Amino acid sequence: MTATGTFLPKPGAAPLPRMIRAQAALETRMLLRNGEQLLLTVVIPSLLLVLFSTVDIVDTGADGRAVDFLAPGVLALAVLSTAFTGQAIATGFERRYGVLKRLAVSPLPRWGLMTAKTCAVLVTEVLQIALLTAIALALGWSPHGDPLSVALLLILGTAAFSGLGLLMAGTLKAEATLAAANLVFLLLLVAGGVIVSLDKFPGGVRGVLELLPISALSGGLRDVLQDGAGVPWRDLAILAVWAVLGLGAAARLFRWE
Amino acid sequence: MREEPAVDIVGLVKRYGPKTAVDGLDLSVDRGTVTAVLGPNGAGKTTTVETCEGYRRPDAGTVRIFGLDPVADAPALRPRVGVMLQSGGVYSGARAEEMLRHTASLHAHPVDVGLLIERLGLGSCGRTSYRRLSGGQQQRLALAMAVVGRPELVFLDEPTAGLDPQARRATWDLVRDLRGDGVTVVLTTHYMDEAEQLADDVAIIDGGKVIAQGSPEELCRGGAENTLRFTGRPALDLASLLKALPADSTAAELTPGSYRVTGKVNPQLLATVTSWCAQNGVMPDRISVERHTLEDVFLELTGKELRA
Secondary structure, three states, X not given: OOOOOOOOOOOOEOOHHHHHHHHHHHHHHHHHHOHHHHHHHHHHHHHHHHHHHHOOOOOOOOOOOHHHHHHHHHHHHHHHHHHHHHHHHHHHHHHHOOHHHHHHOOOOOHHHHHHHHHHHHHHHHHHHHHHHHHHHHHOOXXXXXXXXXXXXXXXXXXXXXXXXXXXXXHHOOHHHHHHHHHHHHHHHHHHOOOOOOHHHOOHHHHHHHXXXXXXXXXXXXXXXXXXXXXXXXXXXXXXXXXXXXXXXXXXXXXXXX | OOOOOOEEEEEEEEXXXXXXXXEEEEEEEOOOOEEEEEOXXXXXXXXXXXXXXXXXXXXXXXXXXXXXXXXXXXXXXXXXXXXXXXXXXXXXXXXXXXXXHHHHHOEOOOOOHHHHHHHOOOHXXXXXXXXXXXXXXXXXXXXXXXXXXXXXXXXXXXXXXXXXXXHHHHHHHHHXXXXXXXXXXXXXXXXXXXXXXXXXXXXEEEOOEEEEEEOHHHHHHHOOOEEEEEEOOOOOOHHHHHHHOOOOOEEEEEEOOEEEEEEOOOHHHHHHHHHHHHXXXXXXXXXXXXXXXXXXXXXXXXXXXXXX
């Protein structure tokens, strides 16, 4: 039995900003290091953008160039892939492997963890958007509109998808979350106005699809970036409702273990 | 005023549906001690520890950590209490050293991470991601994460389960150092030798209750008598030996030249026997002491049959 002094008790939490910064950095590294996540968040959106802009497979509806139609949709897809699919899968497995359980007894408060997760999602999105914008510009994209409207759409879209992703991760088993999150990604990719214009769907179906958060995000971004429209209030309102519902339900129903 | 105990559990009851996991458990842990919570699978060890960690609310009874409520006072307690879960707790893609550095960064005065990595033999796998670590390396990382924040109290849930002998020893040395520096340690274990080696106090739990508690020596003394054996020349006069021994002892020649003494086997008794041998010109060959191990006591108390 030796008194080495190494473990002499001196407990204390690190200052909150430092804890949140450290947690956000770790969460971001985990997101960017995961191969499957990168496939979803970087590879698929980039491929879709390049492929459908250069090869005339999907009728992108409007006159004008395909990239002007596709770029806003792919930006919406990037938000979906990170805030919803990626976050749901990662959080589901963190829950399954006791990461959330262990963090719950660390000095980092729960809201600090959620703040850090949000920061990690936002940082990833900024990287995605920078990359996709660069690709789109290289393909001849000429965006219009008010950057503030774009930012508002992206932020509300992130909030809406985060709420839904966390709701799924906090209530389903990790494997079920993995399967469901990928399925939802695929369905929304096809039916959310990302690469296929909602005009292609029959009227009644379209009316329902337009209420989806992905449709509101892709539609809103397209109105602003392609057509230079003003603030897309209707789409922002749809996203806000989803955000309130999703985050509210997640806060109530999320099980940490 | 007497210092609050580190852990004070009174009448703890915890049910999961129809099953009662903990059934009126009392346990008090003094500061600066190592307490081993011993019990068969399903005895209620982990539930008890997780209630202390604030994961579960008692259905009845009270749990206090440094006099505070583990759930209501969680923000105040979290930096003071280190936790090692039975498994998991780390991002599967995180590297061992990265995760430990991260945990350290959540604390104000962490232990030097490099030192801890060296102490626990994690140097060779510092850059290995968690999912590629061996079970033993994962255990040691979890242990390091529990102590890196310089806590006053640590809960270690089966810290050496599945470890190889070297890693086990490294863990034991660390627990001894924690105690040496005044950290209170509560650990659960299946291993009797671990409790015997490390613990100041052992609590044996079965059926959700503490069925025996005391120092390893006290517990071992509590059971049946211990035995001393030696061989010498046949037909020694045992009457004079019995006169020298304490009243509750026995002495017998089992087979010619093979002797057995029973009673409270302690250094005095051993000295009495050997000096009696010296007086009688007997060389007590193969003198041996059979003391009850904690394992004997444990099996006696919890029964020998295997449980589901």
